[in-house]
Amino acid sequence: MKIGELARQTGLTTSKIRFYERIGLLKTVDRRSNGYRTYPPQAALILGLITTAQRAGFTLDEIRTLLPSDLQHWDRDALMDALTRKIADIEALQARLAESKAHLLRLVEDIQARPDDMDCAANAHRVLTNVLMTPSENLDVTPDDVRLLDRTDRRLSVSRGRSKKVVSP
Amino acid sequence: MKIGELARQTGLTTSKIRFYERIGLLKTVDRRSNGYRTYPPQAALILGLITTAQRAGFTLDEIRTLLPSDLQHWDRDALMDALTRKIADIEALQARLAESKAHLLRLVEDIQARPDDMDCAANAHRVLTNVLMTPSENLDVTPDDVRLLDRTDRRLSVSRGRSKKVVSP
DNA sequence: TCTAACGTTAAAGGTAACTTCAAGGTCAAG
């Protein structure tokens, strides 16, 4: 199948598919005599795997090292290892998010709970002091959380562009 | 106080402080006759606020629009609005992470639960089919989740560099 | 035969939040 067909099947853009090939992520591709790429049906499967893995928080780099050339022969140990680590990353992230959320909720309450006899400036000072009281000792999260975040991000941002820049025509 | 002193007080790098000034985030800065920046003690407070807000998932852009020039006079409505939205973002993200985690856990189990009489290739096929069965209809997360992710990310990645590139000396 | 749709490439652009670099100027101490 040609690249357009593969794009239709997988819902990816042709540019993305070519990009994956360029970075060595998608190797099941041949060329016809005219230079056109041609893919086996399996390619759609592989692209599906890539997208799924990405959604689970893997970087394309991680995916590349994990994806075997032959879908029948995975490196089970490496795979399990990566999966386990990724789960731990998610858990750390969940903890961090819970903290952030709690912090924000506290802040909201704090702002609303202004004593009736206090003016805005004084209230601002009070809230401000409370906000900055947070010892910030709780930021020690592993960089793997970061990877996960990074990954999850881009993929979604494509889905709906609210901050699209308008280029002058 | 000079920039180095401010950097020491806040734990930020001087480049970061200059950067914040460049993008219009930190305006409380004057110049001495020699061109050196000079800051009021309040600057440390503002930088503290910026870092805190960033940790809570706000982009520098968001922070800029929310930060008043006078710390005594906040736009309470805009602030509450932003806080509420950010909390919602976090909740959406938590849901997504929970899903991702569940997905990964299912996968791990699935890999390990290979029937004794099944060979690796067949197992691979079985697992693969299961993985790709996920309808992927559950990706509809708002782009705000994305922002949050993006923000949370960078900040952390600075904290510990595991993938630091070694530059030839 | 023309046209529209499809394919090709390399290179550059975009995002967010910075850092790094080159090429200096300033200042206090010894």
Place this chain on the structure above:
DNA sequence: CTTGACCTTGAAGTTACCTTTAACGTTAGA
């Protein structure tokens, strides 16, 4: 008067994941 610590600037580099652009070749159908 030199050394070293500190300050300045604008521009370019970094990361991950793509998209866009320009300039061009191929093919199927009317």
